[in-house]
Amino acid sequence: MRSLLFLQACLAAVGVSASNVDLEENIYDAQAYKPRQLMTRQIRPAAPVSGPRIGGPVWKPQIGQKVQVILDRRVAQLTQFSRVTPEQADIWDLDLFDTTKQTIDVLHANGKRVICYLSVGGSESWRPDFLTIPKSDLGDVMPKWKGERYLNLRSPTVWRLMQDRIKMAYDKGCDGIDPDNVDPFNDDFERGGGFTPPLTEADSVDYLRNLSAEAHYYGMAVGMKNAESILANVTDFIEFAVNEECATYSTDEDGCMLYVPFLAKGKPVFHFEYVNVNSPSLFSRGAPSIQSVYKNWANLSSADILSYYCLQNNFGFPYLPNSTVGAMFSTAVKKLDLGGWVMYCDGTYAETPTAQTVGGPDRELDPGWRGKESQRGGKGKSGGLEMTSPTGPQAGGSPSGGLLGWLTGGGRDS
Numbered sequence: 001m002r003s004l005l006f007l008q009a010c011l012a013a014v015g016v017s018a019s020n021v022d023l024e025e026n027i028y029d030a031q032a033y034k035p036r037q038l039m040t041r042q043i044r045p046a047a048p049v050s051g052p053r054i055g056g057p058v059w060k061p062q063i064g065q066k067v068q069v070i071l072d073r074r075v076a077q078l079t080q081f082s083r084v085t086p087e088q089a090d091i092w093d094l095d096l097f098d099t100t101k102q103t104i105d106v107l108h109a110n111g112k113r114v115i116c117y118l119s120v121g122g123s124e125s126w127r128p129d130f131l132t133i134p135k136s137d138l139g140d141v142m143p144k145w146k147g148e149r150y151l152n153l154r155s156p157t158v159w160r161l162m163q164d165r166i167k168m169a170y171d172k173g174c175d176g177i178d179p180d181n182v183d184p185f186n187d188d189f190e191r192g193g194g195f196t197p198p199l200t201e202a203d204s205v206d207y208l209r210n211l212s213a214e215a216h217y218y219g220m221a222v223g224m225k226n227a228e229s230i231l232a233n234v235t236d237f238i239e240f241a242v243n244e245e246c247a248t249y250s251t252d253e254d255g256c257m258l259y260v261p262f263l264a265k266g267k268p269v270f271h272f273e274y275v276n277v278n279s280p281s282l283f284s285r286g287a288p289s290i291q292s293v294y295k296n297w298a299n300l301s302s303a304d305i306l307s308y309y310c311l312q313n314n315f316g317f318p319y320l321p322n323s324t325v326g327a328m329f330s331t332a333v334k335k336l337d338l339g340g341w342v343m344y345c346d347g348t349y350a351e352t353p354t355a356q357t358v359g360g361p362d363r364e365l366d367p368g369w370r371g372k373e374s375q376r377g378g379k380g381k382s383g384g385l386e387m388t389s390p391t392g393p394q395a396g397g398s399p400s401g402g403l404l405g406w407l408t409g410g411g412r413d414s
């Protein structure tokens, strides 16, 4: 469950058309949108860093650092002669299994920090250690994620497996871990992952406390992805948060405001929003245009989408932070396939050279990995706007009401 899109029911917004709104003139001043390729020469080379060590201080990422995330492809093997693109990305969130120690060493030599992604609450049938998981520890199938089932977070066997994986992260030199699927309590069917008794929020908090202690032992940082309902319970023992689409979902109480107390403690939020990208042709020198992956927002301009996703303009939404707080988020605008392409809030964009994953999802080659729907699972909610993702026909889930609904006068109850 690498990228999660929250299901929300709010059918009222369906059919709201962008053409109803004169966005630029009547509603707000569109931010200037001047995307430009990263100028690598302007960036001062960062001093090399070394990886974690047992007993050493736990690495603490800082608010304001820029992040690149690549999960459905992997970074093409780096060597000491490789140029790291984008050079301005301070922190790299990469798959634990698919990333080599050599690549991590090169990133460290370039002053970068590496967070290693691993699923701690979902089985992934293509992983080399998959067969060591007893059947009794596998719960419900994740309907939208091929090859993944929930894991029993209470199982000592699962815990030992995770200890091995965390050790692997240490051995590869990961500065931190990005544990995914920590929230089976929030599954699609409200079955607590399909275990008896169902997994609860308390189980997730206990499990995260363990993961954190284990990673800290190795000097590595720990984050939590989404699972906002337990954020306050784990804030004291994690170093960063990972969020998908809190701006998109800021039209209701699930939005980015939930992270304000976390940021206030000096802990960064690595925040990803998803777009479709229309790149200029190879022979023209134009900039790419970006478009919301949600059909009903597809007519918003690139400038509007960027300023909304980057929290530079809260458009009056009560659940979107103001631009001062918005600037504290480490936002990266990504394509849904979580490959090498990234855009930052200053409009710069770049594409990290990537290669195929080892056995795992590679949506560039096999869009079917995403399954029929590509929505963030959430409490059985459904309906809403349709997506326009190139990775497949996705019906269902969407932000409620949404930006257009709001701008056209529906307000947040639309």
Ligand SMILES: *[C@@H]1O[C@H](CO)[C@@H](O)[C@H](O)[C@H]1NC(C)=O
Residues within 6 Å of the ligand: 016, 017, 018, 019, 295, 296, 297, 298, 299
């Ligand atoms: C977007 O604009 C096109 C062309 O004007 C129009 O056909 C389409 O209905 C619009 N879509 C939305 C969701 O407003």
Ligand SMILES: *[C@@H]1O[C@H](CO)[C@@H](O)[C@H](O)[C@H]1NC(C)=O
Residues within 6 Å of the ligand: 201, 202, 203, 205, 230, 232, 233
């Ligand atoms: C999380 O913290 C809230 C607020 O302190 C508390 O009400 C709730 O019971 C806690 N949940 C868990 C699972 O610890």
Ligand SMILES: *[C@@H]1O[C@H](CO)[C@@H](O)[C@H](O)[C@H]1NC(C)=O
Residues within 6 Å of the ligand: 153, 154, 155, 156, 159, 206, 207, 210
């Ligand atoms: C937490 O760690 C302890 C000690 O290693 C272990 O016995 C326990 O099963 C773990 N609990 C969870 C929920 O992973």
Ligand SMILES: *[C@@H]1O[C@H](CO)[C@@H](O)[C@H](O)[C@H]1NC(C)=O
Residues within 6 Å of the ligand: 260, 322, 323, 324, 325
């Ligand atoms: C922005 O929001 C923060 C937190 O809600 C608040 O403390 C601050 O005063 C606000 N700043 C402005 C300029 O509105």
